[in-house]
Amino acid sequence: xxxxxxxxxxxxxxxxxxxxxxxxxxxxxxxxxxxxxxxxxxxxxxxxxxxxxxxxxxxxxxxxxxxxxxxxxxxxxxxxxxxxxxxxxxxxxxxxxxxxxxxxxxxxxxxxxxxxxxxxxxxxxxxxxxxxxxxxxxxxxxxxxxxxxxxxxxxxxxxxxxxxxxxxxxxxxxxxxxxxxxxxxxxxxxxxxxxxxxxxxxxxxxxxxxxxxxxxxxxxxxxxxxxxxxxxxxxxx
Amino acid sequence: xxxxxxxxxxxxxxxxxxxxxxxxxxxxxxxxxxxxxxxxxxxxxxxxxxxxxxxxxxxxxxxxxxxxxxxxxxxxxxxxxxxxxxxxxxxxxxxxxxxxxxxxxxxxxxxxxxxxxxxxxxxxxxxxxxxxxxxxxxxxxxxxxxxxxxxxxxxxxxxxxxxxxxxxxxxxxxxxxxxxxxxxxxxxxxxxxxxxxxxxxxxxxxxxxxxxxxxxxxxxxxxxxxxxxxxxxxxxx
DNA sequence: CAACTCATGTGAATGGTTCTTACATGAGAA
DNA sequence: TTCTCATGTAAGAACCATTCACATGAGTTG
Numbered sequence: 377x378x379x380x381x382x383x384x385x386x387x388x389x390x391x392x393x394x395x396x397x398x399x400x401x402x403x404x405x406x407x408x409x410x411x412x413x414x415x416x417x418x419x420x421x422x423x424x425x426x427x428x429x430x431x432x433x434x435x436x437x438x439x440x441x442x443x444x445x446x447x448x449x450x451x452x453x454x455x456x457x458x459x460x461x462x463x464x465x466x467x468x469x470x471x472x473x474x475x476x477x478x479x480x481x482x483x484x485x486x487x488x489x490x491x492x493x494x495x496x497x498x499x500x501x502x503x504x505x506x507x508x509x510x511x512x513x514x515x516x517x518x519x520x521x522x523x524x525x526x527x528x529x530x531x532x533x534x535x536x537x538x539x540x541x542x543x544x545x546x547x548x549x550x551x552x553x554x555x556x557x558x559x560x561x562x563x564x565x566x567x568x569x570x571x572x573x574x575x576x577x578x579x580x581x582x583x584x585x586x587x588x589x590x591x592x593x594x595x596x597x598x599x600x601x602x603x604x605x606x607x608x609x610x611x612x613x
Numbered sequence: 614x615x616x617x618x619x620x621x622x623x624x625x626x627x628x629x630x631x632x633x634x635x636x637x638x639x640x641x642x643x644x645x646x647x648x649x650x651x652x653x654x655x656x657x658x659x660x661x662x663x664x665x666x667x668x669x670x671x672x673x674x675x676x677x678x679x680x681x682x683x684x685x686x687x688x689x690x691x692x693x694x695x696x697x698x699x700x701x702x703x704x705x706x707x708x709x710x711x712x713x714x715x716x717x718x719x720x721x722x723x724x725x726x727x728x729x730x731x732x733x734x735x736x737x738x739x740x741x742x743x744x745x746x747x748x749x750x751x752x753x754x755x756x757x758x759x760x761x762x763x764x765x766x767x768x769x770x771x772x773x774x775x776x777x778x779x780x781x782x783x784x785x786x787x788x789x790x791x792x793x794x795x796x797x798x799x800x801x802x803x804x805x806x807x808x809x810x811x812x813x814x815x816x817x818x819x820x821x822x823x824x825x826x827x828x829x830x831x832x833x834x835x836x837x838x839x840x841x842x843x844x845x846x847x848x849x850x
Numbered sequence: 851c852a853a854c855t856c857a858t859g860t861g862a863a864t865g866g867t868t869c870t871t872a873c874a875t876g877a878g879a880a
Numbered sequence: 881t882t883c884t885c886a887t888g889t890a891a892g893a894a895c896c897a898t899t900c901a902c903a904t905g906a907g908t909t910g
Binding site: 411412413414494495496497501535538539542543545546547548549550551553554555564565566567572575576578579580581582583584 | 648649650651731732733734738772775776779780782783784785786787788790791792801802803804809812813815816817818819820821
């Protein structure tokens with residue numbers, strides 16, 4: 377396992393072979409360590425074992441590297457959300473909640489990607505590739521909202537799916553930003569971010585007229601018990 | 614108007630007189646221009662007309678300046694929210710919505726403060742002064758939620774106020790972060806951030822059992838018209 | 851196989867940044 | 881009036897981004 381690309385590898389020819397990838401990985405590690413702000417181009421080069429000028433053969437400047445990472449992040453984000461949504465199986469509401477948890481899981485497990493995507497100051501709309509990737513990720517949430525909106529109980533007004541998607545996205549993003557990462561200097565919370573989001577989404581959906589009582593697996597159609605809130609249930613995760 | 618602090622002011626003695634304040638203002642301007650990341654300590658010094666070493670007499674380092682700005686931001690934020698809440702006048706729900714709008718207004722009108730507070734990577738919990746200021750600002754939202762929770766209609770479960778506050782805060786922060794500032798490279802939106810937040814909060818409150826139908830000023834107790842959503846009303850702002 | 855080419859990496863240089871240290875200044879206290 | 885000390889300056893070490901002329905060698909081509 378040590379025959380290739382092991383930190384100090386004196387036996388590297390003049391050419392690296394896969395510097396672009398190595399730089400992306402190095403930058404990712406550095407961002408995870410020291411935050412998107414405290415990462416330096418020169419450090420990435422050092423970490424890949426090349427001279428400080430080498431990276432310029434692959435990225436116009438530091439910002440372009442950051443943008444590449446953000447793009448890759450959006451791509452991984454999209455596949456993660458797609459998997460979580462699983463086309464609405466087994467049922468739309470629980471799949472929807474799974475998407476929310478996947479959102480938080482991504483923020484928690486991939487802080488480097490997350491901060492490159494949302495906190496690094498990379499201008500998204502400027503880069504077509506990047507904004508397309510971001511759009512694709514968001515479209516998963518939007519599609520899920522669309523399906524959910526179509527399920528609106530009779531007698532209730534049907535909410536605009538785009539608006540629903542924006543609300544859910546905002547709440548997810550807000551929770552992830554404010555309380556998401558346990559890593560450094562975030563606020564303390566009396567509950568897990570996941571539980572907070574789940575409760576918030578349930579309350580929101582109920583506000584739209586969805587029946588959101590926890591149906592026990594055995595009795596999916598139990599009689600509704602109105603005066604209980606989504607916040608008292610102990611999630612059996 | 615040019616007798617004081619006009620870019621190149623040759624008639625300044627050896628001592629500046631109010632450098633600390635001048636640096637804070639200069640930094641604020643620079644952050645507004647180039648973002649929290651692209652602001653440099655040296656630039657602030659230049660902008661205040663002093664040598665690059667002078668700021669070190671007032672701030673241990675660049676981060677401490679940023680933290681000072683964040684703290685001042687939280688203080689202004691607190692007074693703004695306090696004013697918006699106005700102790701729940703004229704009625705709890707509308708005061709609550711006003712707080713939400715104030716949140717977005719702050720993000721929009723004071724992008725420099727906002728990004729120092731939330732996007733600059735300043736570790737909040739590390740600095741007691743800073744975290745206290747942040748806590749005071751949040752406590753406004755929490756107090757409002759408390760009052761709102763106490764109003765829960767009979768027959769509905771009373772939600773934990775802290776949780777409500779966190780939900781509202783998260784949604785506000787998410788919307789502000791994702792769509793709040795029109796300035797640079799944010800996402801386009803089919804509606805204003807304010808309307809988005811207002812609709813979201815109304816749906817959320819309805820999910821908690823609050824009657825959130827828009828009561829016309831003339832007829833505050835009109836019969837509830839269940840199948841309308843908060844999203845169709847054209848806000849007469 | 852030899853020559854060529856061009857993507858990729860190097861070294862060195864420029865100019866800007868943070869932060870330190872020794873020194874200068876002058877406003878207010880004594 | 882003199883002294884002191886907070887506040888500012890000059891100079892410098894260490895670091896970073898970025899550029900440019902130049903080196904290398906993998907792959908192509910005759």
